[in-house]
Amino acid sequence: MRVIVPFDVSTPKTSLADVLTPSEREAFARASLTDVLDALTTAGHEPTVLSTAPIDLDWPVHVDERALTPAVNARLATADGPIAIVMADLTLATAAAIKRLTAPDTDIVFAPGRGGGTNAIVVRHPEFRVDYHGVSIRDHREIAADLNASVTEVDSYRLSTDIDTPADLAEVLLHTDGTAATWLRDHGFAVRADGGATVVRS
Amino acid sequence: MRVIVPFDVSTPKTSLADVLTPSEREAFARASLTDVLDALTTAGHEPTVLSTAPIDLDWPVHVDERALTPAVNARLATADGPIAIVMADLTLATAAAIKRLTAPDTDIVFAPGRGGGTNAIVVRHPEFRVDYHGVSIRDHREIAADLNASVTEVDSYRLSTDIDTPADLAEVLLHTDGTAATWLRDHGFAVRADGGATVVRS
Numbered sequence: 001m002r003v004i005v006p007f008d009v010s011t012p013k014t015s016l017a018d019v020l021t022p023s024e025r026e027a028f029a030r031a032s033l034t035d036v037l038d039a040l041t042t043a044g045h046e047p048t049v050l051s052t053a054p055i056d057l058d059w060p061v062h063v064d065e066r067a068l069t070p071a072v073n074a075r076l077a078t079a080d081g082p083i084a085i086v087m088a089d090l091t092l093a094t095a096a097a098i099k100r101l102t103a104p105d106t107d108i109v110f111a112p113g114r115g116g117g118t119n120a121i122v123v124r125h126p127e128f129r130v131d132y133h134g135v136s137i138r139d140h141r142e143i144a145a146d147l148n149a150s151v152t153e154v155d156s157y158r159l160s161t162d163i164d165t166p167a168d169l170a171e172v173l174l175h176t177d178g179t180a181a182t183w184l185r186d187h188g189f190a191v192r193a194d195g196g197a198t199v200v201r202s
Numbered sequence: 203m204r205v206i207v208p209f210d211v212s213t214p215k216t217s218l219a220d221v222l223t224p225s226e227r228e229a230f231a232r233a234s235l236t237d238v239l240d241a242l243t244t245a246g247h248e249p250t251v252l253s254t255a256p257i258d259l260d261w262p263v264h265v266d267e268r269a270l271t272p273a274v275n276a277r278l279a280t281a282d283g284p285i286a287i288v289m290a291d292l293t294l295a296t297a298a299a300i301k302r303l304t305a306p307d308t309d310i311v312f313a314p315g316r317g318g319g320t321n322a323i324v325v326r327h328p329e330f331r332v333d334y335h336g337v338s339i340r341d342h343r344e345i346a347a348d349l350n351a352s353v354t355e356v357d358s359y360r361l362s363t364d365i366d367t368p369a370d371l372a373e374v375l376l377h378t379d380g381t382a383a384t385w386l387r388d389h390g391f392a393v394r395a396d397g398g399a400t401v402v403r404s
Contacts, residue, residue, distance in 0.1 A: 097357055112359065114316070115369070116376055116399030134395030137376060155299055157314065160359035167317070174318055174339060193336030197318030 001102055001122070003045045004075050006068055007033055007088045009053040019166045019201065024187065031180040032091040032163060033057075038178065040086065042095035043102070047086070050075065073129045085130065086120045087113075091172050091180045092158040100154050107149035111159035112137045119159050125149045170197040203304055203324070205242050205249040206277050208270055209235055209290045212254055221368045221403065226389065233382040234293040234365060235259075240380065242288065244297035245304070249288070252277060275331045287332065288322045289315070293374050293382045294360040302356050309351035313361035314339045321361050327351045372399040 012029035013020070020028060033049070037059050040047040048060045050071055055061055064071040072085055084102060086093070101111055101120050108128055113119035116135035127147055131139045144151045161171050163180075172181050173191045188202040214231035215222070222230060235251070239261050242249040250262045252273055257263055266273040274287055286304060288295070303313055303322050310330060315321035318337035329349055333341045346353045363373050365382075374383050375393045390404040 094357075100357075112377065114359070114363070114373065116372060116393065116395075135376070135393055135399045138393070138395075155296075155302075155358050155360050157316070157359045157362035158357050160362070161316070170318060171316065174337070175314065191318065191337055191340070193318075193340075197337045 001045055001082050001084055002079065003040050003047040003084045003086060004050045004062075004072065005033065005036055005040070005047050005086050005088050006050045006072060007052070007055070008068070009051055009055055013089070013164070015164045016166060016169075019169070019199070028180060028183055029089070031178075031183040033088045035091050035176065035178040035180050036086060036088055036093050039093040039095050039098050043098035045084075045098070045102075049088075069130055069132045072132070076123060076129055079123070079126075082122060082124045084120065084122045087117075087162055089162045089164065090119055090159055091163045091178070092161045092176050094158060097156050097158040100156060101159060104152035104154070106152045107147075108140075108144045108151045109154060110137065110140060110151065111154045111156055113162050114160050117162065119162055120154075166199060169199045173199070203247055203284045203286055204281065205247045205286045205288060206252050206264075206274065207235065207238055207242070207249050207288050207290050208252045208274060209257070210254050210270070211257055215291070215366070217366045218368060218371075221371070221401070230382060230385055231291070233380075233385040235290045237293050237378065237380040237382050238288060238290055238295050241295040241297050241300050245300035247286075247300070247304075251290075271332055271334050274334070278325060278331055281325070281328075284324060284326045286322065286324045289319075289364055291364045291366070292321055292361055293365045293380070294363045294378050296360060299358050299360040302358060303361060306354035306356070308354045309349075310342075310346045311354045311356060312339065312342060313356045313358055315364050316362050319364065321364055322356075368401060371401045375401070 013025045016025050037047050048062050051061050051063055052065055054063055107125040109122035111120035116137055118136040118140050170191050190200055192198045192200045215227045218227050239249050250264050253263050253265055254267055256265055309327040311324035313322035318339055320338045320342050372393050392402055394400045394402045
């Protein structure tokens with residue numbers, strides 16, 4: 001299946017500005033992207049990165065300077081078969097989770113994100129278009145319903161977890177062992193039991 | 203399978219104090235508990251509520267005034283077969299998610315919670331004991347490893363989501379239609395698209 005991984009080169013993870021410098025955020029975002037691409041590749045796909053600017057990667061890169069929604073919709077409009085859109089900050093993604101995403105043969109498959117997002121979508125309906133603004137899972141359900149498209153939602157903690165905030169780093173450290181987790185450990189991050197799971201840096 | 207649902211009657215959901223009055227928190231906690239018990243019952247189980255004080259419910263109640271960890275471990279010590287412990291605030295639980303929890307036949311099955319918790323556990327090993335203090339998923343993995351117990355972790359967004367904070371209410375409103383979601387809607391709560399998914403009350 002054709003898989004698109006959108007990636008914003010210009011402002012990686014400003015929501016992590018309290019704990020990471022700009023260059024660290026860039027390195028961490030790259031590490032997360034690598035984890036997602038690794039999971040997709042292990043699951044048997046050949047992902048393409050849909051990037052806002054040229055970047056050097058071991059995977060094919062398609063550059064589109066536009067915002068996320070129009071850039072993805074341009075890919076959907078020219079797709080000649082099933083296509084998946086998987087967010088670049090799903091650092092917890094595994095090949096098993098990706099296989100659960102692509103297994104249902106409905107017109108549309110959603111992996112909802114925590115906080116109303118849509119972290120991954122499989123599109124087998126030629127008219128479906130995305131709208132990532134706002135509470136996108138609600139909007140995407142409506143768009144699919146308007147098309148009378150059949151829909152499955154995949155119940156995955158790993159795919160629901162986009163790494164956005166400093167607290168999210170605990171999820172990476174507790175549940176993954178990939179490039180991003182290694183990067184965090186190499187840069188002094190750890191999870192301390194402190195009432196809950198508190199991320200600390202040494 | 204024997205299923206235990208621990209429920210703390212005394213201090214329900216103080217973390218929601220900014221948006222719900224004490225009596226509303228109690229009603230919402232009961233509604234969430236009902237959703238969990240409904241999901242377990244639909245999945246074919248006969249859950250028992252392990253409550254800190256007597257409560258009136260349509261399901262059997264076992265009262266144990268002790269804290270969560272010793273109360274659950276007392277049930278594990280007297281179990282004569284497989285036993286599951288499912289948290290009462292997994293408002294998003296469905297029968298399908300519960301079936302994924304009980305399907306693996308390993309000694310232990312974990313459903314990790316966001317933030318380092320362990321939201322559900324299936325125990326088929328006579329010596330396994332819980333420790334919910336701190337980063338419990340990390341501790342539980344170690345306890346299982348020390349016993350050489352076989353372990354599966356279930357990748358479920360629904361089981362990973364315990365409803366703790368005001369922001370979590372968006373998850374209930376966006377992804378469920380049960381007793382708790384109905385209670386929230388009846389009490390004026392809705393999700394507004396406002397950058398993200400913002401919970402508002404009218």
